[in-house]
Amino acid sequence: MNDDQLLLLVIKNLKEIKKDGLRHIIEELQPYDIAQLYLDLPEKHRHKFLLSLNSRDIAMLLQELESDVQLDILHKLGVEKSSQVMDIMQTDDLADLLGELSVEKIEGFLAMMKKEESQTVQDFMRYAPDTAGGIMTNRYVWIRLYYTVAQAIEKLKSFANMAETIYYLYVLDEGGKLVGVVSYRDLLLANHQDKVSEIMFNRVISVQVDMDQEEVARLIQRYDFIAIPVVNEENNLVGIVTVDDVIDVVMEEANEDIEKFSASGHSIDFQTSAFTASFRRLPWLILLLFIGLISGSIISGFEDTLAQVVSLAFFMPMIAGMTGNTGTQSLAVVIRGLVVNDIDRKTTFKLVLRELGVGCIIGVVCGALISIIAYLWQGDPVLGLVVGSSLFLTLIIGTLAGTIIPLILYRFNVDPAVASGPLITTLNDVFSLTVYFTLATIFITRLM
Amino acid sequence: MNDDQLLLLVIKNLKEIKKDGLRHIIEELQPYDIAQLYLDLPEKHRHKFLLSLNSRDIAMLLQELESDVQLDILHKLGVEKSSQVMDIMQTDDLADLLGELSVEKIEGFLAMMKKEESQTVQDFMRYAPDTAGGIMTNRYVWIRLYYTVAQAIEKLKSFANMAETIYYLYVLDEGGKLVGVVSYRDLLLANHQDKVSEIMFNRVISVQVDMDQEEVARLIQRYDFIAIPVVNEENNLVGIVTVDDVIDVVMEEANEDIEKFSASGHSIDFQTSAFTASFRRLPWLILLLFIGLISGSIISGFEDTLAQVVSLAFFMPMIAGMTGNTGTQSLAVVIRGLVVNDIDRKTTFKLVLRELGVGCIIGVVCGALISIIAYLWQGDPVLGLVVGSSLFLTLIIGTLAGTIIPLILYRFNVDPAVASGPLITTLNDVFSLTVYFTLATIFITRLM
Numbered sequence: 001m002n003d004d005q006l007l008l009l010v011i012k013n014l015k016e017i018k019k020d021g022l023r024h025i026i027e028e029l030q031p032y033d034i035a036q037l038y039l040d041l042p043e044k045h046r047h048k049f050l051l052s053l054n055s056r057d058i059a060m061l062l063q064e065l066e067s068d069v070q071l072d073i074l075h076k077l078g079v080e081k082s083s084q085v086m087d088i089m090q091t092d093d094l095a096d097l098l099g100e101l102s103v104e105k106i107e108g109f110l111a112m113m114k115k116e117e118s119q120t121v122q123d124f125m126r127y128a129p130d131t132a133g134g135i136m137t138n139r140y141v142w143i144r145l146y147y148t149v150a151q152a153i154e155k156l157k158s159f160a161n162m163a164e165t166i167y168y169l170y171v172l173d174e175g176g177k178l179v180g181v182v183s184y185r186d187l188l189l190a191n192h193q194d195k196v197s198e199i200m201f202n203r204v205i206s207v208q209v210d211m212d213q214e215e216v217a218r219l220i221q222r223y224d225f226i227a228i229p230v231v232n233e234e235n236n237l238v239g240i241v242t243v244d245d246v247i248d249v250v251m252e253e254a255n256e257d258i259e260k261f262s263a264s265g266h267s268i269d270f271q272t273s274a275f276t277a278s279f280r281r282l283p284w285l286i287l288l289l290f291i292g293l294i295s296g297s298i299i300s301g302f303e304d305t306l307a308q309v310v311s312l313a314f315f316m317p318m319i320a321g322m323t324g325n326t327g328t329q330s331l332a333v334v335i336r337g338l339v340v341n342d343i344d345r346k347t348t349f350k351l352v353l354r355e356l357g358v359g360c361i362i363g364v365v366c367g368a369l370i371s372i373i374a375y376l377w378q379g380d381p382v383l384g385l386v387v388g389s390s391l392f393l394t395l396i397i398g399t400l401a402g403t404i405i406p407l408i409l410y411r412f413n414v415d416p417a418v419a420s421g422p423l424i425t426t427l428n429d430v431f432s433l434t435v436y437f438t439l440a441t442i443f444i445t446r447l448m
Numbered sequence: 449m450n451d452d453q454l455l456l457l458v459i460k461n462l463k464e465i466k467k468d469g470l471r472h473i474i475e476e477l478q479p480y481d482i483a484q485l486y487l488d489l490p491e492k493h494r495h496k497f498l499l500s501l502n503s504r505d506i507a508m509l510l511q512e513l514e515s516d517v518q519l520d521i522l523h524k525l526g527v528e529k530s531s532q533v534m535d536i537m538q539t540d541d542l543a544d545l546l547g548e549l550s551v552e553k554i555e556g557f558l559a560m561m562k563k564e565e566s567q568t569v570q571d572f573m574r575y576a577p578d579t580a581g582g583i584m585t586n587r588y589v590w591i592r593l594y595y596t597v598a599q600a601i602e603k604l605k606s607f608a609n610m611a612e613t614i615y616y617l618y619v620l621d622e623g624g625k626l627v628g629v630v631s632y633r634d635l636l637l638a639n640h641q642d643k644v645s646e647i648m649f650n651r652v653i654s655v656q657v658d659m660d661q662e663e664v665a666r667l668i669q670r671y672d673f674i675a676i677p678v679v680n681e682e683n684n685l686v687g688i689v690t691v692d693d694v695i696d697v698v699m700e701e702a703n704e705d706i707e708k709f710s711a712s713g714h715s716i717d718f719q720t721s722a723f724t725a726s727f728r729r730l731p732w733l734i735l736l737l738f739i740g741l742i743s744g745s746i747i748s749g750f751e752d753t754l755a756q757v758v759s760l761a762f763f764m765p766m767i768a769g770m771t772g773n774t775g776t777q778s779l780a781v782v783i784r785g786l787v788v789n790d791i792d793r794k795t796t797f798k799l800v801l802r803e804l805g806v807g808c809i810i811g812v813v814c815g816a817l818i819s820i821i822a823y824l825w826q827g828d829p830v831l832g833l834v835v836g837s838s839l840f841l842t843l844i845i846g847t848l849a850g851t852i853i854p855l856i857l858y859r860f861n862v863d864p865a866v867a868s869g870p871l872i873t874t875l876n877d878v879f880s881l882t883v884y885f886t887l888a889t890i891f892i893t894r895l896m
Contacts, residue, residue, distance in 0.1 A: 028650060029651070156636065160633050161637070166636070167632075185608050185614055188601075188604065188608050188614070189605065189608055201476070202476060203477070220695070221695045221696065221699070222480045223478050223480055224692035226691070243692070243695070246695065247668070247669045247691070258705060258783065258784055269784070270781075270795060270799055270802075272802075273802070274803075274805030274809060277802065278805075278806045278810050278813075281774070281777050282810055282813060282814075284777075285770065285810055285814060288769065288770065288773050289766060289770055289814055289818065292770060295765035295766065296763055296764075297762070299764075300759070300762045303758055306758050307755075310751055310758075314744035314747050314748045315744055316764060317881065318737060320765055320768075321874050322733065324772075324870070324873065325732075325733060325736050325870040325873070328869060329870075333725075336703050337717055347718065350718075355722075356722075357726075358726045358729065361726035362726050362733055365726075370737065421776060422777075425773070426769050429765045429769055
């Protein structure tokens with residue numbers, strides 16, 4: 001059955017008020033599918049569809065939707081039913097959702113929720129969204145050090161419906177401190193009368209609640225975990241981050257890197273309006289416009305040279321462009337490298353040296369090539385020499401600029417992707433034109 | 449205990465040949481940690497360290513290492529021990545490892561391995577590395593439709609040590625076809641005498657063995673699965689892809705996008721030599737050099753105009769640069785959007801229209817700004833008008849080029865990221881200089 005057939009079947013069941021038929025369909029669907037179904041439903045059927053779902057289904061549905069649709073659903077449900085749904089939602093998703101509402105609305109919902117859930121979500125709303133605390137959930141299973149395997153399995157059973165993952169059980173001591181972890185696999189292979197303390201893994205890898213989400217993602221990736229425990233400064237367990245949230249983080253961060261890399265401004269997607277998109281892109285463009293004028297003023301400083309040999313202008317776009325391009329290439333290598341490598345003085349030194357080598361090699365190749373082309377085109381060997389040696393020098397400068405600028409930003413704890421491709425390109429315009437016209441001015445008598 | 453202390457302790461145990469002490473340390477470590485430890489060990493201790501590991505530890509260690517270190521370890525172990533380790537390794541990792549070896553070596557190892565493992569890995573080596581088949585493992589647990597829950601748990605126990613994930617049990621009919629899935633959670637909550645067929649989930653979401661790995665990653669992300677089953681054309685279960693492999697895929701693809709976006713060439717990392725890096729980057733640079741020369745030949749076509757008003761050259765870098773920058777921004781929006789959106793005719797049309805709007809808005813703002821600046825700087829209102837209206841037009845062209853070129857590539861099934869930032873930038877040089885000098889030539893009598 002494809003999506004359209006499914007949609008028609010659901011509408012048919014809604015029209016005929018066949019609750020059982022509908023339940024049967026929904027039970028076989030994944031949360032993502034239910035969300036797609038809801039979005040595909042005509043507006044007039046949506047309310048009836050929501051009524052046919054139980055609170056648990058609605059909680060799952062909400063977690064798959066964008067915030068504007070979420071808010072619309074809460075509105076349709078009313079405060080009382082919404083609060084019931086919120087009691088069931090994952091705390092991290094709920095905290096995000098509430099973050100979209102006005103203070104009065106938040107208070108309205110919190111007042112209707114169960115007291116403990118309401119308290120937890122308020123705690124969660126205090127964590128920065130891009131930290132471990134911001135993406136963690138509190139739906140984990142914890143056990144005591146003195147439990148037997150049989151007791152642990154009992155606890156697991158009673159929490160199985162609620163917990164986000166039941167793959168790991170976290171072992172806490174009397175003070176709530178995290179002292180061990182037991183996987184479901186360990187439980188399965190142990191004897192029922194074994195003590196948890198005997199079969200648990202003592203060297204628990206955990207993260208601090210304020211750790212950057214990218215760091216958390218790297219740890220989960222490194223260790224192939226399904227979830228990682230989050231602790232506070234006293235090593236008390238406060239939540240877990242699960243692998244599905246980490247995939248979202250990785251995708252998000254990759255997008256942000258391309259966003260910054262292209263200086264395309266914060267979060268423009270296919271739905272953003274032309275006005276919003278323009279005003280997000282303009283700050284960068286205006287900055288780059290002024291840097292572009294610096295290039296212009298450099299050329300104006302060499303006005304006499306240019307007036308005497310106008311053909312110098314023919315090679316300007318090529319030289320400036322090539323310097324920008326090699327800078328962008330180096331920038332990409334550095335930014336990608338910083339994601340996976342730890343950078344120390346030695347690595348930095350080696351990398352800069354390598355890129356110097358790269359600059360020299362491509363400088364020699366491209367410089368020689370353009371010398372010959374310029375000579376053949378304009379019939380002037382000195383012009384060929386000036387253009388070629390300029391390109392040689394600017395390719396070295398451009399390559400190093402694309403390497404060193406992001407490294408310096410990184411050292412000063414600025415995100416190196418701020419040194420976007422356009423910025424490097426525009427800066428390299430300035431460098432390359434200076435070199436080109438300086439060389440041309442030196443050889444001006446030979447060029448005329 | 450930090451990494452250095454751990455290393456010293458391990459070396460101490462190795463020197464004193466304390467096998468038990470060593471075992472005790474290793475048991476508490478994650479595979480990634482064992483691999484880091486191995487890499488940090490001085491060469492002279494490595495052989496002894498390997499001898500103290502059992503085949504299972506070595507198999508885990510190998511899976512965390514780069515292929516050159518893997519091959520070195522196989523060499524140290526000898527063919528017989530290596531084959532024992534290979535029997536235990538994940539089939540997908542083993543297939544990758546063997547892919548690095550010469551045909552004779554592969555045959556040598558395969559001959560020493562268990563027959564069934566050897567057959568499986570040969571099957572796996574036939575799948576393309578960037579498909580579901582290339583990243584799947586055969587270490588899953590399958591059960592029959594007629595099993596009871598108790599029988600399923602028994603099977604799970606006996607496979608718990610071997611399986612990559614024991615979160616899902618896949619239900620096969622008599623012909624090996626995938627007909628259902630049961631999660632460990634379901635088993636935990638069911639009664640021991642229940643039939644698997646009663647508690648299983650019938651609507652199994654699976655992927656075809658030749659599906660692109662990026663598509664597989666998107667499905668796992670969408671459904672928040674721990675693993676997804678892989679089937680062949682007859683719907684026979686042939687393997688599973690687990691979420692940890694998917695994270696690696698997502699990271700890899702994000703890197704590739706930035707790689708292509710910056711035209712920085714295939715896989716250059718911090719370890720690549722300067723020569724290799726140069727020769728991977730050169731093809732793009734040489735292509736861009738020739739496109740840059742097209743810009744030059746356009747300017748040479750307007751040599752007279754330029755000779756008469758040299759100050760036109762002052763604004764060349766700014767106009768060309770800005771056009772390139774807005775193109776890069778649009779390109780990034782499109783490339784990011786294509787990762788998450790399905791593109792149909794309507795979406796395409798809306799997107800192009802939106803970007804046309806963006807081009808007009810930023811064109812008006814930047815065009816007006818530069819008109820005033822150019823007038824104030826050069827004291828010529830006509831020059832201000834020519835520069836401003838050129839920038840207005842070229843920003844619209846640049847924005848549309850950055851949008852339409854990747855969309856056309858996508859429609860013709862070419863990866864849109866091939867339209868890298870440097871390529872768009874260089875093409876936009878050509879467009880913008882043509883517009884600028886054409887306008888200037890039209891107004892030449894007023895400019896002099």
